Amino acid sequence: MGSVKINNMTKSFGDFTALHEINLDIQEGEFFALLGPSGCGKTTTMRCIAGFEQPTTGQILIGDKEVAKVPANKRNCGMVFQSYALFPHMNVFDNVAYSLNIRELNKSNFFKKLGIYVRILNSKIGKTPKSIEKKVMEILEYVELSKHAHRLTSELSGGQQQRVALARALVMEPAVLLMDEPLSNLDQKLRHSMRNTIRSIQQDLGITTIFVTHDQEEAMSMADRIAVMDQGRIIQIGTPTDLYSNPSTPFIANFVGTSNIFIGEYLGEENGLSTIKFDEVVLRSSHEPKNKSEIHIVIRPEHIRVLEENENVDPQQYSVFEGIVEMSTYLGPTVRYDLKVGNQLMIVDTTYSSGSNIYQEGKSVRLAIENERVLLI
Numbered sequence: 001m002g003s004v005k006i007n008n009m010t011k012s013f014g015d016f017t018a019l020h021e022i023n024l025d026i027q028e029g030e031f032f033a034l035l036g037p038s039g040c041g042k043t044t045t046m047r048c049i050a051g052f053e054q055p056t057t058g059q060i061l062i063g064d065k066e067v068a069k070v071p072a073n074k075r076n077c078g079m080v081f082q083s084y085a086l087f088p089h090m091n092v093f094d095n096v097a098y099s100l101n102i103r104e105l106n107k108s109n110f111f112k113k114l115g116i117y118v119r120i121l122n123s124k125i126g127k128t129p130k131s132i133e134k135k136v137m138e139i140l141e142y143v144e145l146s147k148h149a150h151r152l153t154s155e156l157s158g159g160q161q162q163r164v165a166l167a168r169a170l171v172m173e174p175a176v177l178l179m180d181e182p183l184s185n186l187d188q189k190l191r192h193s194m195r196n197t198i199r200s201i202q203q204d205l206g207i208t209t210i211f212v213t214h215d216q217e218e219a220m221s222m223a224d225r226i227a228v229m230d231q232g233r234i235i236q237i238g239t240p241t242d243l244y245s246n247p248s249t250p251f252i253a254n255f256v257g258t259s260n261i262f263i264g265e266y267l268g269e270e271n272g273l274s275t276i277k278f279d280e281v282v283l284r285s286s287h288e289p290k291n292k293s294e295i296h297i298v299i300r301p302e303h304i305r306v307l308e309e310n311e312n313v314d315p316q317q318y319s320v321f322e323g324i325v326e327m328s329t330y331l332g333p334t335v336r337y338d339l340k341v342g343n344q345l346m347i348v349d350t351t352y353s354s355g356s357n358i359y360q361e362g363k364s365v366r367l368a369i370e371n372e373r374v375l376l377i
């Protein structure tokens with residue numbers, strides 16, 4: 001019951017339209033990322049799903065239920081925020097148990113409510129029911145925090161606090177887990193390990209997860225599918241490999257991974273290959289441009305080869321052209337070249353193995369690119 005479907009959703013704030021005609025079809029158990037630059041509408045989309053905002057037009061279905069009239073606390077969505085939103089004066093156990101107490105409150109009669117209030121206000125009055133204790137300890141075990149159950153959350157590291165926030169969302173057994181930039185307050189190393197933690201918990205539980213991020217590497221490494229947004233619109237939806245190998249617009253090519261993008265001129269077609277040029281560089285591509293009068297040539301830096309002095313490649317498969325090294329940067333396993341090709345700058349990433357040449361500034365080199373790797377959009 002954890003699928004999420006959005007049909008033609010728009011959202012306006014006064015005169016400003018933050019979301020234009022959003023359509024999404026997220027499958028049960030899928031890890032789905034909303035990716036895009038700041039202000040593109042990711043959080044607004046998520047807040048509409050959670051029920052914290054009402055769409056101006058359109059429809060949201062969680063499972064097969066239309067949720068327009070369902071309040072946020074009844075939508076069965078767990079939320080994890082960038083800021084964790086934990087209670088600093090409560091310990092880890094009480095932070096996680098709090099959500100369960102609140103859920104009980106919603107279901108209880110007046111006298112039971114009173115008892116639960118007392119329990120929340122002072123955890124020393126009234127014992128935590130065994131059922132809640134068991135559930136909370138199980139989930140803390142799961143996120144590897146059971147040893148810290150009685151520590152204040154303000155005494156925990158950022159990564160531990162984020163795991164408390166995750167436990168607090170998961171303990172409710174939500175149909176959908178919504179995560180808004182949950183890793184952006186963590187340092188680089190912790191971010192990497194939390195990515196793995198979140199991904200493996202998500203796969204283990206098979207919980208439908210919608211993850212908001214502006215970090216393409218994060219989205220690519222975690223999500224089954226990604227919707228890339230820009231200025232309130234979804235520009236492309238696909239798997240990480242789809243988006244990387246077949247970006248539909250120059251914006252996607254630039255946003256998802258690094259790209260060399262040149263305005264191209266179409267010269268014609270021969271043997272199923274398009275011939276195009278930028279400046280005086282002629283290339284062949286096995287792709288057909290959608291619009292021959294307006295072509296963007298997209299080349300990923302790692303798809304260009306820097307040929308050795310006497311190295312030759314099959315001219316049927318590769319286009320060969322010249323470039324002049326402006327800068328070379330040794331990065332351990334790779335060398336990045338900034339090259340001048342015609343009047344354009346081109347970035348090339350080559351793998352480095354001990355003994356290979358690193359060409360220095362001013363060196364003229366021959367470059368080769370396979371027909372398949374010259375994308376036209």
Ligand code: ATP
Pocket residue numbers: 013016018036037038039040041042043044045214
């Ligand atoms: P970020 O990555 O910076 O959080 P985002 O992609 O999540 O950005 P949103 O927070 O969804 O972007 O905002 C989308 C647009 O809607 C922005 O231009 C924002 O200023 C505007 N917006 C969001 N909430 C409101 C509001 N309550 N009132 C007016 N404008 C709003």
